[in-house]
Amino acid sequence: MDITEISQILSNTTRVNILxxxxxxxxxxxxxxxxxxxxxxxxxxxxxxxxxxSQSTISTYLSAMQQAGLIxxxxxxxxxxxxxxxxxxxxxxxxxxxxx
Amino acid sequence: MDITEISQILSNTTRVNILxxxxxxxxxxxxxxxxxxxxxxxxxxxxxxxxxxSQSTISTYLSAMQQAGLIxxxxxxxxxxxxxxxxxxxxxxxxxxxxx
DNA sequence: ACAAAATATTTATATATCTAGAATTATAGA
DNA sequence: TCTATAATTCTAGATATATAAATATTTTGT
Numbered sequence: 001m002d003i004t005e006i007s008q009i010l011s012n013t014t015r016v017n018i019l020x021x022x023x024x025x026x027x028x029x030x031x032x033x034x035x036x037x038x039x040x041x042x043x044x045x046x047x048x049x050x051x052x053x054s055q056s057t058i059s060t061y062l063s064a065m066q067q068a069g070l071i072x073x074x075x076x077x078x079x080x081x082x083x084x085x086x087x088x089x090x091x092x093x094x095x096x097x098x099x100x
Numbered sequence: 101m102d103i104t105e106i107s108q109i110l111s112n113t114t115r116v117n118i119l120x121x122x123x124x125x126x127x128x129x130x131x132x133x134x135x136x137x138x139x140x141x142x143x144x145x146x147x148x149x150x151x152x153x154s155q156s157t158i159s160t161y162l163s164a165m166q167q168a169g170l171i172x173x174x175x176x177x178x179x180x181x182x183x184x185x186x187x188x189x190x191x192x193x194x195x196x197x198x199x200x
Numbered sequence: 201a202c203a204a205a206a207t208a209t210t211t212a213t214a215t216a217t218c219t220a221g222a223a224t225t226a227t228a229g230a
Numbered sequence: 231t232c233t234a235t236a237a238t239t240c241t242a243g244a245t246a247t248a249t250a251a252a253t254a255t256t257t258t259g260t
Contacts, residue, residue, distance in 0.1 A: 003116060010107035010200075012218085019200060044237060054220050059238055061218095078227050078236045089200060096193050100110075100119060112248085144207060154250045159208055161248095178206045178257050202260085209254070216247065224239070230232085 001069065003099065006092050009068050014051050015061050019070065021050060022084045032079075040074040041083025101169065103199065106192050109168050114151050115161050119170065121150060122184045132179075140174040141183025 009015050021028040025038035029046045032038075048058040062082055065071045069088040074081045109115050121128040125138035129146045132138075148158040162182055165171045169188040174181045 004111050004113050007107045007110035007116075008217095010196075011104050011111050013104050016103060016107075016200070023200075045235095053218095055237075056221075056239080057219050063238080075226090075237095080237060093193065093197050093200070096196070100116070100123075100189060100193070108247095114248095145205095153248095155207075156209080156251075157249050163208080175207095175256090180207060203258100204260100205256100205258085207254100207256075209252100211252080212250090214248080216245100218243100218245075220242090222239100222241080224237100226237080227235085229234085 001088060001091050001095060003092070003095060005068050006070065009065055009070060012061075014053060015065060018047060018051065018061065018065070019084065019089075021047070022071065022082065034076060034079070038083075040076065040081040041071070043079040043081055045079075047082070101188060101191050101195060103192070103195060105168050106170065109165055109170060112161075114153060115165060118147055118151065118161065118165070119184060119189070121147070122171065122182065125183075134176060134179070138183075140176065140181040141171070143176075143179040143181050145179075147182070 010019075022041060025042050028050065029038070029042050032043060032046075044055070044059060044062060047062070048055050051058055053061075062071065062073075066073055066082070069085060071082045072085050074083070110119075122141060125142050128150065129138070129142050132143060132146075144155075144159060144162060147162070148155050151158055153161075162171065162173075166173055166182070169185060171182045172185050174183070
């Protein structure tokens with residue numbers, strides 16, 4: 001868990017929003033076609049529609065967020081679902097409180 | 101208090117270090133010539149020596165950190181002392197815990 | 201008023217980030 | 231196997247950040 005790497009992710013409004021949306025997926029996204037729950041998170045397309053940026057930009061953002069450990073991808077057929085890694089997010093906040 | 105603005109500040113190791121050093125100035129800096137306490141923080145020159153970057157870079161960093169509300173400047177003669185704004189730092193961490 | 205010290209600002213270059221379009225890859229269905 | 235869909239990766243241009251040298255400003259001491 002790297003403070004500066006995660007802070008860099010959080011320095012962009014869209015990425016912060018994605019994290020917020022993923023906290024309550026049923027509130028921010030329509031139901032998926034293939035599955036009836038959000039246990040593995042939300043597919044890239046839905047996040048893209050919500051954010052209003054290009055598909056490649058969102059995909060790049062999600063990769064960076066995954067690289068930083070903030071979200072976890074799960075593949076379901078053609079779709080990639082992303083969900084938050086609550087442990088990492090919590091550890092980051094705790095780390096800030098401790099170190100900062 | 102803007103999450104992305106403060107996160108941007110925290111995305112740089114030197115700036116994070118400055119905040120950490122300013123938490124315990126007596127541990128990380130020599131005593132000042134003109135005053136015998138760190139109540140108003142630490143002068144720019146000491147921070148620059150400790151960080152090992154150029155004077156202009158450190159001054160730029162400190163300005164940005166002040167702009168984001170993280171530190172407070174106090175002028176003492178020729179010197180500018182910078183100290184943490186604990187309330188803002190705490191509000192940022194609390195804000196993250198709440199919103200994120 | 202002048203010189204020196206501390207800091208801030210301006211200017212400039214190298215690198216990184218933002219963002220999208222095009223090309224590529226992965227998967228499911230016909 | 232061919233096609234359509236979803237997502238990733240590559241490429242590229244515009245903007246932002248990192249960093250320092252040079253210059254300007256502020257303040258003190260002579």
